[in-house]
Amino acid sequence: MQKRGPFIFTIPPLTDDEFNAIRRLVYKKSGIYLTEEKRDLVRSRLGKILRRRGIPSFREYYRMVISDDSGKMLVELLDAISTNFTYLFREKDHFEFLKNVVIPQCASKKRIKIWSAGCSSGEEPYSIAITLLENIRDIKNWDVKILATDISTRVLEKAIRGIYKAEQLSAIPRATLRKYFLRGKGHWVNYYKVKPEVKSVIEFKRLNLLEPFPFKTMFDVIFCRNVMIYFDRPTKEDLVRRFTDCLVPGGYLFIGHSESLMGMKHNLKYIKPAIYQKVE
Ligand SMILES: C[S@@+](CC[C@H](N)C(=O)[O-])C[C@H]1O[C@@H](n2cnc3c(N)ncnc32)[C@H](O)[C@@H]1O
Known part of the structure; x- marks a missing residue:
């Protein structure tokens, strides 16, 4: 019998046409604007999908994504x-x-x-929950809710698991760590799991911020930090307007400290760096 050698997959080149088609699709579906500098990153990240699925070219991959009616290949791409x-x-x-x-x-x-919009792997909503639990004495008598959303199902799964490596938690005071996390045992000794009481105030959901918001909740605070950096100005302006519509009068929008709403059309009042308020 003929012996088969190991299957060696070389990531194919990403042509201009393929890169442009992929970035147009990503922009249209997620608002993420991929600059020319992102070409290598796109090739290497999508190359892993090509390898896993045995797809020979980015052209073929693109064709498969746009003709996949289930939308699963698009979610995987994003x-x-x-x-x-x-x-x-x-x-x-x-x-x-x-x-x-x-x-x-x-x-x-x-x-x-509170809405954590673009919550990634959960660190932001868990930090919000811990802040509320630490600082609201009679929290059991409060109506508390944290909605945590992201476009990526991969990070949401991690967020829902709520398990983090000890080194990721090194900045948290020991007492807080003991109060809100459970330390793993045996094989898991270097990991911490968020306690159920912290999880219980959070609802995780997949949501693409470019699509209509499927809820009517009015929020006291919306965290949308380090998400809009990937969006162009019209996309940001529209999103900030829709966020404003979801804030109670006097509510706040928190953005990342490296971001700004300067030069954009909006109806929020600047309070301090990265904090804006809906005026009553
Ligand atoms: C850099 S992380 C920011 C996480 C957290 N907010 C923080 O500041 O540490 C950006 C997150 O935005 C999410 N994101 C990007 N485009 C999005 C979109 N159109 N809708 C929802 N989430 C999006 C990404 O999946 C990613 O998890």
Whole structure:
């Protein structure tokens, strides 16, 4: 019998036409604008899908994605393209503002609804939940909800699992870690799992921010941090307008500290870097 050698797959070249077709599709479906500098990243990330599926060219891959009526191949493509870097209590100022301004502002109505839009692998909504649990004494009497959404099913699965490596949690005080995380045993000793009480205030959902929002909730705060950096100006403007429509009067939009709404048309009041308020 003839012996088969190992299957060697070389990622094919990504031609101009293929790259342009893929980036037009990504932009249309997710708002993510891929610049020329992203060509290598696109080739290497999508190349893994080609290898896994045994697809010989990006042209063939593109054809398969657009003719897949289930939409699964498109979800897989967007999963591979989106950049999901995040960490717990990223951009601490927002959590201080939540504690010192937003929670007191919501105290009389005992209701707080927060949306983590582009929540990635869960670090942001868990940081929000821990801030609420730490700073609302009678939280059981409050109507509390955190909606956490992302376009990527891969990161959402990780978010729902809520398991993080110890080194990812090194910035969290030990007492907080003990209170809100369970340490793994045996093989899992270097991992921590978010406790059920933290998870219980969060609802995770897949949502593409370019599509109509499928809910009527009015939020006290919307976190959309380090997501709009990938969008062009018209997409951002439209999204900020739709976010504004979902904020209660006096509610806040938090964006990433490296982002700005300067030069954009919007109806929000600038409060401080990366914090905007819907005026009453
Ligand atoms: C860099 S992460 C930011 C995570 C977190 N907000 C933070 O600041 O650490 C950006 C996230 O935005 C998500 N994203 C990109 N385009 C999106 C879209 N059109 N709809 C929803 N989420 C999107 C990506 O999947 C990714 O998880």
